[in-house]
Amino acid sequence: MAKRWVNRPEGSNWGDFGDDDQLGRINLLTPERVRQAGAEIQTGRNFCLSLPLDFPGGNFLNVRRFPPSLSPTELDGEQWMNMSMNTVIKNATDVICDDQVLICLQYSTQWDSLAHVGSHFDADGDGVDEKVFYNGYRAGEDILGPEDHVQPGALKLSIDNFAARPIQGRGVLVDLFRHYGRERKAVNYDDLMGILEADGIVIEEGDILLLRTGFSELILEMDHHPDKAVLDKSCAALDGQDDRLLQWITDSGIAAICADNYAVENFLGKGSETPCSALPLHQHCLFKLGLPLAELWYFAELAEWMAENNRYRCFLTAPPLRLPKAVGSPATPVATV
Secondary structure, rough: OOOOOOOOOOOOOOOOOOOOOOOHHHHHHHHHHHHHHHHOOOOOOEEOEEEEOOOOOOOOOOOOOOOOOOEEOEOOEEOOOOEEHHHOOOOOOOEEEEEEEEEOOOOOOOEEEEOOOOOOEEEOOOOOOEEEOOHEEEEEOOOEEHHHHOHHHHHHHOHHHHHOOOOOOEEOOOOOHHHHHOOOOEEEEEHHHHHHHHHHHOOOOOOEEEEEOOOHHHHHHOOOOOOHHOOOOOOOEEOOOOOHHHHHHHHHHHOEEEEEEOOOOOOOOOOOOOOOOOHHHHHHHHHHHOOOOEEEEEOOOHHHHHHHHOOEEEEEEOOOOOOOOOOOEEOOEEEEE
């Protein structure tokens, strides 16, 4: 197979894990690193790191995304909830409940696949930008949209890659909330390095960075009625405009970033006089490095326990749904300490 690119983006790792790689930095979660992460299981206690998947409520955080819609399955016009099985099998005593859901895959606690964000980039070296994703995979060939006149979806880089190669490893919690409270703060390189030093946190290659900002706790308090005016001014997020922070993400060798906020980075949502990324941290991580991002996780109980026990590492298990062609997925991550 011909190589998909001639040029790779500056600062990218395209090809470093193989010309056909679809895992990116998840390749760093080697069997040996997973085994080492198991040493973090000292008490056997575990923590659910997911919000209930009907949070945040409404479509304020993203106008395209709506809460899950749950309904019974149907057969011949009959809804199968509290259905007596004897309606289809003579004298059966069973009572059956069976349901289905229409769900926006990135509505609540979620993973982004590497097909979630690409870029206009001249991968062919012919002076013309193409729509390209991690490792040179192409829109219209590998990631299909409605303009391709087929069922849209990711033939490559889909979320099921991270289920088939399950995401397990050592999670490292950085508690931004303990330092900034609910102050809206764009956390740059100096800020993050200061927190790591103050809290005695060491991050190693292959670690999964867990960022607590308090945002998901605020979402829970709002009880399905998110307040835009409050949320827009609340909680920390990484400063995707800080080149030194992006370089640290590259150099640190972390395998993924999981945050309890929306977007991980401080999304400004503003245009520019010159072409640039509206989501620079997403572009750096997903497009250039193949480094998965996760959003709207929940860390409150884990963070409290870690503070009480002077720890910051856990064994993390967090596979997405094994759903072919999807570009995102709900998750129910579990931290074990």
